[in-house]
Amino acid sequence: MxxxxxxxxxxxxxxxxxxxxxxxxxxxxxxVRGELPLEVRDLEDEVAGLNIRLEKLVNDLQTIDNDISSRKNLIEESKALIKKYGEQQKNVRNNREFNSLSKEVEFQELEIQLAEKHIKEFKAQIEQKKEVIAATKEQLKERETHLKHKKGELDAILAETEKEEQALIAKSEDYKKQIxxxxxxxxxxxxxxxxxxxxxxxxxxxxxxxxxxxxxxxxxxxxxxxxxxxxxxxxxxxxxxxxxxxxxxxxxxxxxxxx
Known part of the structure; x- marks a missing residue:
């Protein structure tokens, strides 16, 4: 050297x-740039987090919809069984068989009540999720607007100063070589x-x-x-x-x- x-x-x-x-x-x-790059990075992370949250909430809605469909199917199956047991009761040979079928009917009626209760709860969850989704979308919109504004500020400063900064960094290295x-x-x-x-x-x-x-x-x-x-x-x-x-x-x- x-x-x-x-x-x-x-x-x-x-x-x-x-x-x-x-x-x-x-x-x-x-x-001059100050905390802008950090602010932009934090806002980008926040927007990404809100998008992930929205995606999860939408998936939760789909899961609840599937659960409601499942309970509705269960109700239809229980109704079909109640009808079937009712027909069978017409042809029983003794009280024991009649009582046994009556218990099956009661069980299916309880299944229907439980399924209807779950459906009601699921519908309440859907309304709650929809409120959270609306609030999250509003928050996301506000954060995206803020991010766009901050990125615009940063881009303007970078456009104005980046070339000079890079030239100065090169000069700094040149001067160090002379010392x-x-x-x-x-x-x-x-x-x-x-x-x-x-x-x-x-x-x-x-x-x-x-x-x-x-x-x-x-x-x-x-x-x-x-x-x-x-x-x-x-x-x-x-x-x-x-x-x-x-x-x-x-x-x-x-x-x-x-x-």
Missing amino acids: AKKKEVSVEERLRALYDLQLIDSRIDEIRN EDRLVAAYDRIRKNVKNGLAVVPIERGASGGSFFTIPPQVQVEIASRKKVITDEHSGRILVDAALAEEQKAKMEKLFAKL
Whole structure:
């Protein structure tokens, strides 16, 4: 693998600050999207869940319809048996046979009553299921409308920013290749551990950017000399002087305008 060419500390600091500006721009783009991708995913899951629920409810209705048909068939069978036993009672030879057939008739009459009771319960279940289906359809319609709206928002933001984001990611990788691996690793580690992902900050009014801790004058002089990489003892961020920061911001703004 080819060795990275030897560069001065100032060049490293400029490259690091350029990298920070690029990564901060990527962060801004992603912040604009915010929670939208997660919202869209959650809504898609909710819509899928409601569709599965609807499918189950419709299947339940079909099962109940089948149960009603089964009970109606049972009633017809019981009626046929009652008629059959009634005919047989006309030809019995003794009371024992007559009583035995009477018990069979009573049993079938109870079967009919039980089947009719079940049919009534099933019909009540159907009405209840239909109410739940109507409410679920209404909820599904509302969620689908909301999902369409959120997807439209996300698609609009993606259409506006995706090309720039991909170009910036490629630039970020290019700039990392210009910086020694040790510094890139330190930069990535600091970015993960500090607020707003700012690993390289300029001195502003005698303090490190985004901090209230004052930098001693002697340290400010060292930073302005650009002879070594200096970190803020409080936040761990890499520090650059304000003049360098302004120069690099102007340069990177031109680059961003072309993307």
